[in-house]
Every structure is written in C-alpha cells, then in structure tokens.
Amino acid sequence: MSQANLNQATPVYILSGFLGSGKTTLLQRMLSYWKEQGLKPAIIMNEIGDINLDGLIVGDEVPMAEMLGGCICCTVRGDLSVQMFELIRDERPDVIVIEATGAANPLEILDAVTEVSLTAKIDIKPMMTVVDSAHFLELHAAQKGKTYRLMMEQIRCGSVLIVNKIDRLQSGQLQEIEDLLRRLNPYAELLPAVKCGVNIEHLMTLYDDLQGIHDREHKEHASSCSHGGDCQCGEHADSSIHGHGVAHGHLHHTHEHVTVYSHYFQGPVNSEQFESFIAELPREVYRAKGVLSFSDTSSRFLFQYAYREPDYLKITPQGNVPDVVVFIGEHFDKNKLADQLRELEA
Numbered sequence: 001m002s003q004a005n006l007n008q009a010t011p012v013y014i015l016s017g018f019l020g021s022g023k024t025t026l027l028q029r030m031l032s033y034w035k036e037q038g039l040k041p042a043i044i045m046n047e048i049g050d051i052n053l054d055g056l057i058v059g060d061e062v063p064m065a066e067m068l069g070g071c072i073c074c075t076v077r078g079d080l081s082v083q084m085f086e087l088i089r090d091e092r093p094d095v096i097v098i099e100a101t102g103a104a105n106p107l108e109i110l111d112a113v114t115e116v117s118l119t120a121k122i123d124i125k126p127m128m129t130v131v132d133s134a135h136f137l138e139l140h141a142a143q144k145g146k147t148y149r150l151m152m153e154q155i156r157c158g159s160v161l162i163v164n165k166i167d168r169l170q171s172g173q174l175q176e177i178e179d180l181l182r183r184l185n186p187y188a189e190l191l192p193a194v195k196c197g198v199n200i201e202h203l204m205t206l207y208d209d210l211q212g213i214h215d216r217e218h219k220e221h222a223s224s225c226s227h228g229g230d231c232q233c234g235e236h237a238d239s240s241i242h243g244h245g246v247a248h249g250h251l252h253h254t255h256e257h258v259t260v261y262s263h264y265f266q267g268p269v270n271s272e273q274f275e276s277f278i279a280e281l282p283r284e285v286y287r288a289k290g291v292l293s294f295s296d297t298s299s300r301f302l303f304q305y306a307y308r309e310p311d312y313l314k315i316t317p318q319g320n321v322p323d324v325v326v327f328i329g330e331h332f333d334k335n336k337l338a339d340q341l342r343e344l345e346a
C-alpha cells in the first residue's frame with residue numbers, strides 16, 4: 001500500500017498541545033484521512049508514563065514507535081533518531097506523525113526532530129498545536145505557573161492552532177479566545193473545533209499552502225518559544241539540558257514561526273567554500289547542525305553552529321548516514337540558502 005520511496009523525504013507532522021486537549025482525537029482523524037487516501041501513516045507516540053494508552057486507542061494496524069517513560073524533549077530525546085530511522089527503514093511510511101506528551105516544550109521537540117535529519121530523510125512540517133479552549137481561558141485569567149508558560153510557548157510555536165472543545169464554552173467566549181490567540185500568535189491559522197472535527201483535507205491543504213507561501217515569499221517566521229526550558233515533565237535535574245542552543249536569548253517576545261531547512265547534499269563540497277558560506281550566514285539563522293563530506297579532506301565531519309560559532313568534529317558515522325545540514329532560524333530565506341548550497345555542490 002505504501003507509496004513511499006526511500007529517496008523521498010518523509011513528511012513529519014508534530015502534534016503539540018496541552019495535556020488532554022485532544023491530540024489523540026486529532027491524530028485518529030488524520031490517520032483515517034490518510035488511510036482513505038491509500039497512504040500509509042506511522043506514528044511516534046511519546047508518553048511520560050510507561051503505558052501507551054493512546055496507542056491502544058489508535059489500534060495496532062498503524063505502525064507505531066513508542067517512546068515511553070520519559071519526555072521526548074529531554075530524557076528520551078536521544079531515542080528519537082533511532083526510532084524514526086527504524087520506522088522509515090522497516091515500514092516505509094508515506095507520512096509520520098509525532099504525538100508528544102502535553103508536557104513537552106515545543107521548541108525542544110523541534111530541535112530533537114531536526115537531529116533526526118542526520119539519520120533519515122525527513123521533511124519537517126510546520127507544527128500544529130491543539131488548544132483546550134476552556135482550559136486556556138482559565139489559565140490565561142490566572143497568568144502564572146509553568147503550565148501557563150508552557151501553554152504560551154505551544155501557542156506561539158504553532159503554525160496551525162486547533163481551538164478545540166468549543167462545546168465547553170459559553171457564548172462570546174470563542175471570540176475572546178480567538179482575539180487572545182491572534183495577539184499571542186498573529187501568524188497562525190485558527191481552526192475552532194469540537195472533538196478536533198476539522199476538515200482534514202483543508203488542514204493538509206493549509207499545510208501545503210503554508211509551506212508554499214513560506215518557500216515562495218520567504219516569509220518563514222521563527223517562534224518566540226522564548227526560554228526553551230519550561231518542559232513540564234519534571235525531569236530536568238540540570239537546567240543545562242536545554243543548553244543546545246536553539247532558543248536562549250535571541251527570541252524573547254517575538255511571535256513568529258520557526259523555520260527549518262534541511263539540505264541533503266548530492267556530494268562533497270569544498271571545505272573553504274563551505275566555511276565562507278557559513279561565515280556569511282544571515283543572523284536570522286541561529287542554529288545549524290549536520291554531517292558533511294568535503295572534497296578536499298578524507299574524513300567526514302559533524303558540523304555544529306550556534307551563536308554564530310561553527311564547530312567541526314571528525315567523525316566516522318556508523319551505517320548509512322547522508323550528508324545533510326539542518327538550519328533553524330527565523331525569517332530566513334530558505335530558497336536563497338538552498339541556491340547557495342547547490343552552487344557549492346556544483
């Protein structure tokens with residue numbers, strides 16, 4: 001049934017949202033939609049506990065990788081690359097959905113997912129966040145606590161916000177919520193819903209449009225997920241766990257969306273030319289990482305870039321690791337970057 005081609009990047013959708021907001025409900029709808037289209041979806045399900053209850057709801061005919069007993073954005077994030085690589089290799093899905101725990105910090109999830117690009121060819125789609133509308137009003141009225149901050153970050157990171165559980169609202173409240181959400185994240189599409197009953201075909205078109213618009217007009221936006229450290233899983237003994245550099249400092253109080261560009265190289269590039277390219281990277285690119293082969297050196301390199309500092313480490317990757325660099329930032333021109341990199345390849 002799968003139409004997947006191993007050379008094609010597998011689309012990856014990240015479902016973020018408050019605990020109990022309706023993520024699994026939405027996931028079920030997305031799965032039905034893809035199956036009707038004759039596509040083969042696969043899931044990566046993350047639960048802080050050791051039991052995957054949502055997995056039971058989804059059923060066992062959909063390939064699923066379980067990441068249990070920890071939060072995808074910290075304790076078990078290292079497993080994500082392996083899980084996703086094996087899922088793609090063994091199941092060849094047409095599309096993958098990651099359902100993170102409601103306690104996960106969205107930008108941290110995104111950072112973990114970009115690391116996967118080093119082992120598997122994936123196309124990371126803009127993030128969608130399910131908002132529990134009734135709960136949102138309550139928390140917004142109180143405006144305090146980690147749950148509130150996390151909820152704000154989930155809202156700011158979403159390119160699509162499903163405003164769910166509107167059946168629980170009183171009259172006039174939906175307008176109030178939409179106004180608040182638009183203020184917090186003017187870029188997102190708002191889709192009010194009961195039981196996440198949005199038109200999935202419309203949702204998918206929206207995604208294509210979002211990417212198309214972003215690619216054409218270079219209007220990608222980076223998120224304000226401002227501190228990167230509000231994961232609610234309670235597993236951060238050491239705050240440096242968030243020290244992998246995606247958010248700290250640069251992004252306070254902007255309300256834009258994260259841009260990610262993964263460039264898979266066709267072949268080795270000249271090291272000096274690559275270094276010059278990196279030195280000229282726009283400031284809007286604040287993080288990059290990848291694996292590279294240079295035409296003028298025999299070794300391969302793990303490349304890291306944060307706070308405008310590049311770092312190259314000789315490595316001998318095990319298995320079939322592609323040459324790829326992932327760029328993360330705000331408002332940067334993906335097409336221009338892609339053109340420049342293609343020139344380096346030529």
Ligand SMILES: Nc1nc2c(ncn2[C@@H]2O[C@H](COP(=O)(O)OP(=O)(O)OP(=O)(O)O)[C@@H](O)[C@H]2O)c(=O)[nH]1
Nearest residue numbers: 019020021022023024025102164165166194195196
């Ligand atoms: N009233 C109401 N209940 C809803 C709606 N959508 C989902 N629910 C219920 O809310 C509960 C949680 O839904 P899930 O889809 O499991 O939410 P989740 O975000 O996956 O939950 P966690 O994985 O625990 O974070 C379930 O009992 C759903 O039936 C809605 O629009 N209105």
